[in-house]
Amino acid sequence: MAEMEPERSRNGRAMGGGIGETYPLQRLRRRRPRLLRGSQWTSNGTKAVCAGRAVNRANSAAALLRWACAELAALDDPRAEAEWLLAATLGCRRATLHARLQECPDETALQRLRERVERRGRGEPLAYVLGSAEFWNLDLACDARALVPRPETELLVEWGLECLRGRTAPRVADLGTGSGAIALALARDCPQAFVLGVERDAAALQLAAENRRRYRATNLTLSRGDWLDALRASSFELIVANPPYVAPGDPRLAPEVARFEPHAALFAGADGLAALRAIVVAAPHGLAPAGWLLCEHAPDQASAVRGLMIEAGLSEVSTRPDLAGHPRATGGRSALLREHASPARRATGRGWHHGNGP
Ligand SMILES: C[S@@+](CC[C@H](N)C(=O)[O-])C[C@H]1O[C@@H](n2cnc3c(N)ncnc32)[C@H](O)[C@@H]1O
Numbered sequence: 001m002a003e004m005e006p007e008r009s010r011n012g013r014a015m016g017g018g019i020g021e022t023y024p025l026q027r028l029r030r031r032r033p034r035l036l037r038g039s040q041w042t043s044n045g046t047k048a049v050c051a052g053r054a055v056n057r058a059n060s061a062a063a064l065l066r067w068a069c070a071e072l073a074a075l076d077d078p079r080a081e082a083e084w085l086l087a088a089t090l091g092c093r094r095a096t097l098h099a100r101l102q103e104c105p106d107e108t109a110l111q112r113l114r115e116r117v118e119r120r121g122r123g124e125p126l127a128y129v130l131g132s133a134e135f136w137n138l139d140l141a142c143d144a145r146a147l148v149p150r151p152e153t154e155l156l157v158e159w160g161l162e163c164l165r166g167r168t169a170p171r172v173a174d175l176g177t178g179s180g181a182i183a184l185a186l187a188r189d190c191p192q193a194f195v196l197g198v199e200r201d202a203a204a205l206q207l208a209a210e211n212r213r214r215y216r217a218t219n220l221t222l223s224r225g226d227w228l229d230a231l232r233a234s235s236f237e238l239i240v241a242n243p244p245y246v247a248p249g250d251p252r253l254a255p256e257v258a259r260f261e262p263h264a265a266l267f268a269g270a271d272g273l274a275a276l277r278a279i280v281v282a283a284p285h286g287l288a289p290a291g292w293l294l295c296e297h298a299p300d301q302a303s304a305v306r307g308l309m310i311e312a313g314l315s316e317v318s319t320r321p322d323l324a325g326h327p328r329a330t331g332g333r334s335a336l337l338r339e340h341a342s343p344a345r346r347a348t349g350r351g352w353h354h355g356n357g358p
Pocket of ligand 1: 146147148149150153175176177178179180181182198199200201204225226227242243244245264265266275
């Protein structure tokens with residue numbers, strides 16, 4: 001199909017729309033959505049009338065694609081969204097959808113597509129509707145148990161891998177691991193590292209465990225806990241965190257994000273800085289000498305986070321922009337020489353297994 005768009009991220013790659021800002025693929029246009037208005041599907045499935053269009057059961061995938069596009073017209077990129085949903089329904093990749101457009105999907109597929117289009121039309125994140133999200137080079141299981149991993153969070157992975165370069169068996173902690181996105185990306189791209197993913201929410205931790213199984217990441221351990229409490233006396237060469245950092249009532253938060261994504265993953269105290277504050281204050285106790293702390297934050301929190309890191313005694317404090325040019329992550333380094341966890345614990349890597357992970 002000549003007009004097929006090239007394969008691109010389902011998560012709005014490189015758009016730089018953080019949690020605290022309008023998220024590109026979830027943004028509904030201002031005009032009133034006409035999604036599924038007047039949709040009527042007959043119980044025997046022989047004929048469906050959706051938004052005034054007749055869709056016959058014998059219709060081809062091409063006709064269904066046109067129908068889905070029309071139903072999702074209120075979204076920013078209805079064509080791309082319709083292609084993702086139809087490809088998932090047919091069990092193929094979006095890039096190969098063009099080869100399937102003459103097929104006539106059966107009633108089960110029709111029903112599944114209709115449900116998916118309805119969910120997306122109500123504003124549910126595409127990643128939840130599809131049950132998967134792209135992050136880094138991973139295809140992660142994704143649902144309402146955890147935040148949809150954002151493209152701008154890949155900055156933490158990129159920066160983290162830079163910090164780990166040349167280290168032989170570094171220990172890494174990902175605080176608030178959610179779906180396990182950052183932890184898995186680091187564990188896979190730095191196979192010599194031992195990575196610990198910490199998460200307070202049991203359901204999110206289960207999702208992270210599913211993703212760990214999906215990628216057979218034997219160098220990733222998951223633990224339920226509260227930020228650095230789960231690290232106890234361990235010393236980490238790298239601690240990364242993408243904590244909640246939105247203030248309740250922040251008008252920049254897209255309503256669909258607040259409606260569908262876990263609030264524990266979004267909101268952090270009256271100023272949005274509560275989680276960042278807790279992490280930065282405690283981080284020096286969890287870092288190995290010359291270890292790095294890297295935190296994601298909203299663009300307007302960059303100077304506050306740099307201040308917190310300097311106050312906590314970290315050096316080489318700096319902020320990096322995401323691909324959209326927004327100050328998105330700030331990092332700092334612990335002192336080179338410092339008392340830290342015992343050599344025995346460092347050698348065995350013990351101190352992060354608490355038996356309460358999935
Ligand atoms: C913004 S989400 C980030 C999820 C994932 N790391 C990512 O980048 O997609 C923040 C995560 O921190 C978790 N969280 C919130 N408070 C926590 C706490 N006190 N200790 C550990 N995790 C916490 C939330 O449940 C959520 O999964």
